[in-house]
Amino acid sequence: MQNARYLTAIRMRHWLCGNHSYPRTPLGGLRPGSILTLAQRLRKQAGRPPVTLRNPNLNQCHVKAKIRRRLALARKKDLYSAETQLVKALPKMAKAANDPALRAGFEKHLEETTIHVDRLEEAAEILGVSPKGKSCKAMKGLVEEGAEVMMEEGQPSLKDLALIVAAQKVEHYEIAGYGSARTIAEVLGQRDVVKLLQATLDEEGATDEALTRLSLNIIPQVAGVEA
Ligand SMILES: [Fe+2]
Numbered sequence: 496m497q498n499a500r501y502l503t504a505i506r507m508r509h510w511l512c513g514n515h516s517y518p519r520t521p522l523g524g525l526r527p528g529s530i531l532t533l534a535q536r537l538r539k540q541a542g543r544p545p546v547t548l549r550n551p552n553l554n555q556c557h558v559k560a561k562i563r564r565r566l567a568l569a570r571k572k573d574l575y576s577a578e579t580q581l582v583k584a585l586p587k588m589a590k591a592a593n594d595p596a597l598r599a600g601f602e603k604h605l606e607e608t609t610i611h612v613d614r615l616e617e618a619a620e621i622l623g624v625s626p627k628g629k630s631c632k633a634m635k636g637l638v639e640e641g642a643e644v645m646m647e648e649g650q651p652s653l654k655d656l657a658l659i660v661a662a663q664k665v666e667h668y669e670i671a672g673y674g675s676a677r678t679i680a681e682v683l684g685q686r687d688v689v690k691l692l693q694a695t696l697d698e699e700g701a702t703d704e705a706l707t708r709l710s711l712n713i714i715p716q717v718a719g720v721e722a
């Protein structure tokens with residue numbers, strides 16, 4: 496019996512850092528300090544060295560959790576910056592598109608992108624942080640690449656195809672970003688945040704697929720073959 500309590504106490508050591516909440520302790524309502532005391536006493540009785548927390552207030556588990564939270568926060572700030580840049584870029588891409596279906600696709604995704612911004616704000620609110628404060632350099636580069644395509648003169652269908660390529664690079668960047676952020680939120684047990692990120696991730700994936708379908712119509716036009 497004592498052995499079982501000792502093992503439970505040791506297993507619960509990470510609970511002491513305060514980063515994990517359980518509905519009740521498995522030791523019949525013992526407080527964290529009591530669990531540590533019990534673990535120390537039982538270790539002493541067993542002739543084993545005492546449990547050592549490197550720093551009672553900032554043990555290794557706490558540090559790892561802090562790193563994970565900072566990483567999760569950085570991902571969301573990065574995504575927020577990326578999405579706000581896209582809200583400005585997508586109307587220009589829609590205007591530059593020659594194919595009516597492509598233009599409509601960009602317009603539809605603009606509406607979705609404003610919702611993506613709202614979802615990130617909601618996620619930040621749940622976490623009690625600000626989504627602002629970071630500039631996504633990768634998205635800045637991708638948007639600049641798209642702007643170069645818009646300036647190009649030449650065959651309309653070729654320009655449309657170049658716009659699709661630029662837009663798919665953006666979508667793939669977003670899919671990677673949201674996929675990582677969703678996984679981190681899952682590990683941290685942030686269920687509401689996971690739902691928000693997954694909803695956007697699904698829309699980014701659907702947009703990427705829609706762009707692929709559009710390119711299948713446009714590629715034959717570029718090649719001078721009837722679609
Ligand atoms: Fe988005």
Ligand SMILES: [Fe+2]
Binds near residue numbers: 608665699702
């Ligand atoms: Fe997107």
